[in-house]
Amino acid sequence: MNELLRDTLAEHADSAEPPALDLDGIVAAGDRRISRRRAIAVLGGAVVTLAAIAGGVTVARSIDRRPAPATPAPFAERRATYAIGSQIHYGKDVISVAPYRVSAFVQTDAGFVFLDDENDIYVAGTAGVRRIAPGRGTRRLTADSHGSLVGWVEDYTDRSESVVYDVAADRELVRTSIGNKRGPLLDAVMGPQLVAIDGDTAYFGTLTGIYRWDLKAGTAKLVADTLPNGVRGVSSGQYLYQRPLSHATSGTSLAVGPAPSDSGGRTFPGRQGYLSPTADYLVAGPADNQRAQPAAAVLALYKVKTGAKLQLRHPDHSRLIFGQWLDDSTFSAVGIRAGRNAPVDLLTCSAINLTCQVSAAAFSTFTFDPTPPRDLPFAVPLGAPITQYFG
Amino acid sequence: MADERDTAGFAEFATSRHGALYRYAYLLAGERGLAEDLLQEALVKTYVGWRRLRDPGNAEAYTRRVITTTAITWWRRKAWRAERPHDDVPDRPVDADDTTARVWLWNELRQLPPRQRAALVLRYYEDLTEVQTAEALGCSVGTVKSQVFDALKKLRARLGEDVVLIVERAGMAE
Numbered sequence: 014m015n016e017l018l019r020d021t022l023a024e025h026a027d028s029a030e031p032p033a034l035d036l037d038g039i040v041a042a043g044d045r046r047i048s049r050r051r052a053i054a055v056l057g058g059a060v061v062t063l064a065a066i067a068g069g070v071t072v073a074r075s076i077d078r079r080p081a082p083a084t085p086a087p088f089a090e091r092r093a094t095y096a097i098g099s100q101i102h103y104g105k106d107v108i109s110v111a112p113y114r115v116s117a118f119v120q121t122d123a124g125f126v127f128l129d130d131e132n133d134i135y136v137a138g139t140a141g142v143r144r145i146a147p148g149r150g151t152r153r154l155t156a157d158s159h160g161s162l163v164g165w166v167e168d169y170t171d172r173s174e175s176v177v178y179d180v181a182a183d184r185e186l187v188r189t190s191i192g193n194k195r196g197p198l199l200d201a202v203m204g205p206q207l208v209a210i211d212g213d214t215a216y217f218g219t220l221t222g223i224y225r226w227d228l229k230a231g232t233a234k235l236v237a238d239t240l241p242n243g244v245r246g247v248s249s250g251q252y253l254y255q256r257p258l259s260h261a262t263s264g265t266s267l268a269v270g271p272a273p274s275d276s277g278g279r280t281f282p283g284r285q286g287y288l289s290p291t292a293d294y295l296v297a298g299p300a301d302n303q304r305a306q307p308a309a310a311v312l313a314l315y316k317v318k319t320g321a322k323l324q325l326r327h328p329d330h331s332r333l334i335f336g337q338w339l340d341d342s343t344f345s346a347v348g349i350r351a352g353r354n355a356p357v358d359l360l361t362c363s364a365i366n367l368t369c370q371v372s373a374a375a376f377s378t379f380t381f382d383p384t385p386p387r388d389l390p391f392a393v394p395l396g397a398p399i400t401q402y403f404g
Numbered sequence: 405m406a407d408e409r410d411t412a413g414f415a416e417f418a419t420s421r422h423g424a425l426y427r428y429a430y431l432l433a434g435e436r437g438l439a440e441d442l443l444q445e446a447l448v449k450t451y452v453g454w455r456r457l458r459d460p461g462n463a464e465a466y467t468r469r470v471i472t473t474t475a476i477t478w479w480r481r482k483a484w485r486a487e488r489p490h491d492d493v494p495d496r497p498v499d500a501d502d503t504t505a506r507v508w509l510w511n512e513l514r515q516l517p518p519r520q521r522a523a524l525v526l527r528y529y530e531d532l533t534e535v536q537t538a539e540a541l542g543c544s545v546g547t548v549k550s551q552v553f554d555a556l557k558k559l560r561a562r563l564g565e566d567v568v569l570i571v572e573r574a575g576m577a578e
Contacts, residue, residue: 018559021506021513022431022529031426032440036415039444043451220477 086122086181087139089159091337093345093361093372094120096392101125101137102373110137116388119156119163119396120337123180126154126163128398134165136180145178150204154396157210158248158290158338162186162228164207164215171195173205175217177228187226191233192219203240209247216247223273237273244273245285251292251317256280267297269317279320285310291341292317294364298333306400309334309349309379314364325362327369333360336393345372347393354380357391414454417463418447425467431525432475434514442478446470469540472522479518505563512559520555523548 092104096115101108103125110127113135118127124138132148150168161181167174173193177186193205208216208223217224217233218241224233237243239258245267246253254273255264267286270278283297285307295317298310309332314323327333330348338344342364347357348371356375362368377391381401389399425446430439450457450467457463513521519541526537527548534552538545 017505017509018524019528021509022525024506025510026427026431026529029427029430029436029439031423032436034418034422035444036418039418039447039451040411040414042448046448046452 086161088120088124089122091120091158091339093336093339093359094394095336095347095359095373095376096127097377097390101127102376104372108137110135110142113142115392117152117154117392117396117398118394119154120394121156121161121163121180122159123161125394126156126180128152128154138180145180145183146176152204152397153206155207155210156394156396157212160210160212162210162215164210166193166205166207168204173220175205175207175215175219175226177207177210177215177226186228187215187231189217189226189233191226192217192221192224192235195220203242205241208242208244211247211250214247216244218242218244239273246288248288248290248292251288252278253286253288253295254278255284263300267295269295279317281315281320283313285335287335287338287344288317289338289341289344289364293341294323296335296344296346307334307395307397309347312346314362314367323364323367325364325367325369327360327362330358330360330369334393334399335395337395345393347391349379354378410454414451414463417450421464421467422447425464425471428468428525428530429471429475431529432471432518432522434510434521438478442471442474445474465540469542472518472541475518475522509559509563512562516555516558520551520558523551524555527552 088103094101094103096102096118099109099111099114101110101115101118108125113127113129115127116130116132118125124136126134126136126145128134128148128151132151133144134146134148134151134154135142135144146165146167150173151165153165155164156162161179162177163180164175164177167176172190172195174188174190175193176188178184179186205220206218208218210216213228215226215228216236217226220241222235222239223237223241223244225236226233237254237258239255240260240263242255242263243258244252244254251269251271252273253267253269256266256268257264257275258273259275263284265284267281267283268278269281269288269292281295281297284300286295286297288295293316295315296312297315298308298312300306300308300310311331312333312335314325315321316323327348329350331351332349334347334349336345336347336359339361344362344364346360346362346369348360348369349355349357355378357377357379358371359373359376360369361372377389379389381387381389386398387401392398422443426439426443429442429446430436433439433442446467449470450463453466454463457466513524516524522541523537526532526540527534532540534545534548538548541548
């Protein structure tokens with residue numbers, strides 16, 4: 014049995030007949046990635062330079078966690094809100110962020126945080142518009158249902174960094190690369206993301222799993238070995254996560270429970286979901302990661318405690334795009350009317366009355382920009398643009 | 405998009421090295437479907453980076469490294485370990501000699517973490533030196549040594565110390 018290892022490897026290698034080479038498919042997929050990268054402009058030269066200046070070293074650190082000074086919270090009220098171009102329509106109020114264009118945004122009590130076309134991060138508040146971070150590959154913002162914290166992920170050549178920022182205090186609370194060190198060749202199928210901020214806790218979806226970060230103590234704990242988006246959100250300590258957690262893409266259903274696991278919690282159909290602030294209600298529906306995210310879909314409303322599906326009525330709109338929870342039982346959504354390039358309405362839906370009222374009629378159309386990154390003309394406070402990837 | 409000259413160069417590289425790269429992916433993945441996925445993903449990345457690579461020699465090393473790092477990333481996802489089917493029937497008959505030992509060893513190899521498996525494949529199938537293996541894996545020579553040592557130790561523990569798994573060749577461990 015000399016050379017048993019070499020013989021075994023050679024034998025199996027010889028037995029493996031390669032499949033036909035799908036050259037057209039490889040080139041087409043590669044061209045799509047090149048187009049997307051050019052459009053998104055991730056990791057430009059400036060970022061590389063900054064990373065080099067920083068010595069490429071990132072140490073997990075918490076920065077000055079003293080509470081923010083007591084100031085009025087001018088945007089504590091959540092209203093049905095959308096953004097088009099340089100305007101954020103906050104209920105009946107219109108906030109201009111010109112000359113910038115809003116590609117994605119979230120609401121905090123201290124102001125709206127938005128990404129512009131360059132993925133720079135800005136705050137629009139009572140004092141006007143100010144930039145709080147340069148674009149470093151950030152494509153998604155995350156905020157709590159109340160409070161002044163916002164989070165995002167920045168990309169560098171050898172790592173990504175999770176950032177939590179206090180808008181009211183105008184300072185970073187956390188900047189860490191925990192779970193997000195990577196080799197220069199790693200091109201993860203799914204990039205890191207800041208999954209949720211829930212009170213004094215932030216949840217980082219990293220390349221090595223989901224970390225729970227205690228904002229007061231500045232400590233982290235790995236809570237799930239899953240994809241960066243394996244946990245979809247956290248509200249009042251309840252996790253909304255994919256089931257099974259180990260699924261290589263995005264799971265086949267959702268679950269809600271006090272800890273992400275493949276055995277506990279209550280299961281719900283769907284792949285995109287949004288927990289109410291008290292985790293009493295869940296809006297969930299199908300998703301199509303290959304086409305548009307977040308997908309316009311037939312969304313269903315559930316009572317989490319019982320798992321009961323509530324018959325929400327919105328007869329004029331077959332599909333919805335979730336907006337945000339306005340309070341513990343009311344959420345906003347974009348209603349898609351039937352027909353190609355049809356107008357869209359902003360809706361306010363009640364989990365108590367089980368009805369949806371039109372808050373802003375025909376405020377835009379469901380028409381994706383034909384040029385990359387192929388976003389819709391409007392944004393809702395989900396923190397990410399609504400993008401069509403394929404087809 | 406890549407221009408026509410780039411695409412033609414890539415097509416020539418992919419066509420000529422496809423078989424060897426697939427066999428490497430198969431030895432890492434231990435399963436044909438996964439090997440196809442690994443190779444497809446690696447070739448897409450190589451195509452995207454083709455303008456930077458140019459030299460086909462660089463391209464092959466780059467593609468192997470992408471196969472390896474992608475395999476390691478996928479391995480971390482439990483789904484790979486949980487869902488991988490049994491696929492150990494070769495396309496053509498194996499020799500009668502040592503058949504049982506080789507079938508067994510193949511199954512044991514598939515249980516190794518991909519970094520250890522990659523180290524063994526690069527060292528004992530590709531016949532790379534420790535230095536070359538370290539370059540291919542993007543790690544230190546010391547790490548390669550420890551990965552190979554740990555992997556062989558596990559295999560010997562299962563097969564028995566009296567079995568010669570490997571005969572080191574002159575000049576292979578510089």
